Amino acid sequence: MRDTLRIATRKSPLAMWQAEFVKAELEKAHPNLKVELLPMSTKGDKILDVPLAKIGGKGLFTKELEDRMIAGEADIAVHSMKDVPMELPEGFALGAILERHTPTDAFVSNKYNSFRELPKGAVLGTSSLRRKAQLMAKRPDLDVRDLRGNVGTRLGKLDADEYDAIVLATSGLQRLELDERIRHELTPEDCLPAVTQGTLGIEYFAKDKEVLEIISVLNHKPTEIRTIAERAMNHRLEGGCQVPIGVYAELLGNEQIKVRGLVASLDGSVIIRNQVIGPQSQAASLGRVLGEALLEQGAKAILDEVYASDLNKG
Structure with missing residues (x-):
């Protein structure tokens, strides 16, 4: 077995963590293994004044890392799974899905203790169409605005009073030891999480069995099952970061899995929900069934409208 492994990673504090x-x-x-990091800035890290959906979506955070691997400079890439497109480029595969960290969203504010406390007209910041739609459905009286940048940048904008509150991934704040900034953790009932939120994955060259042997020890089977179900639903919906889609899989007793999903209009005025329960061994097919059910309930019309919107132009 090789004695050195190189990881391509973005330079943002969260990616470095x-x-x-x-x-x-x-x-x-692997006590005899030396692991080296190769940090880099991707286009998605550099362009911070344009909504993510407008400049290429999820692939922005993975393609340039894959290019480092193709160039022979790195052996693997570590991703937040919610940034990983449903279809990986030819030749690449996921060799390990790590144990899921907290999958929820966090309400962060210097003035208010919870989302429900926000006064009418308060400015709420989020980079996520999924969060925006669900929160606007509950509070159409709020002024919800785009918020890009890494975690530190977003918190800085909050502290500069550009926003009354912001919503971030709970896991990101916890990983950066910023738990004290969390005023209120939104439950999945408050705001259904993004596909695989809180989960890390390791990408490698599918043909490199030696690398797979090294990284596969980190694979966490329960998280892998949940990841398969959530990604299968999203794949059936042909969803990306441009679309307000939420999904959350939970493992139940007796080897069962429950998967909840939703598709929302951009303003949150229409939200379609459904859920499925079945054997964990059928996680992929259950995810597809849930996606199909949402489409039959009217999600296709919503998705068509979103993809035709200005978010996918320019």
């Missing part, structure tokens, strides 16, 4: 975390876990599992 993720890569450092995987490095530590791999070196713990």
Whole structure:
């Protein structure tokens, strides 16, 4: 087995935490292995004044890391799974899905203790159409605005009073030891999470069995099952970051899995929901069934409208 492994990673503090975390876990599992990090800035990290959906979506955070691997400079890439497109480029595969961290969204404010406390007209910041739609459905009286940048940048804009409150992924704040900034954790009932939110994955060259042997020890089967179900639903819906889609899979007793999903209009005025329960061994087919059910309930019309919107132009 090789004695060195190189990880391509984005330079943002959160991405670096993720890569450092995987490095530590791999070196713990393989005491003779040395893991090196290759940090870089991607287009998605550099263009911060345009909604993510307008400049290419999820692939922005993965393609340039894959290019480093193709160039022979890196062996693996560590991703937040919610940034990973449903279809990986030819030749690439996911070799490990790590144990899921907290999948929820967090309400962060210097003035208010919870989302429900926000006064009419308060300015709420989020980069996510999924969060925006669900929160506007509950509070159409709020002024919800786009918020890009890494976690530190977003918190800085909040602290500069550009927003009354912002909503971020709970796991990101926890990983950066910013738990004290969380005023209120939104439950899945408040705001259904993004596909695989809180989950890390390791991408590698599918033909490199030696690398797979090294990284597969970090695979967490229960999280893998949930990931398969959530990604299958999203794949059936042909969803990306341009679409307000939420999904949350939970493992139940007796080897069962429950998957909840939703598709929302951009303003949150229409939200279509459904759920399925079935054997964990059928996670992929259950996810597809849920996606199909949402389409039959009217999600296709919503998706068509979203894809025709200005978010997909220019």
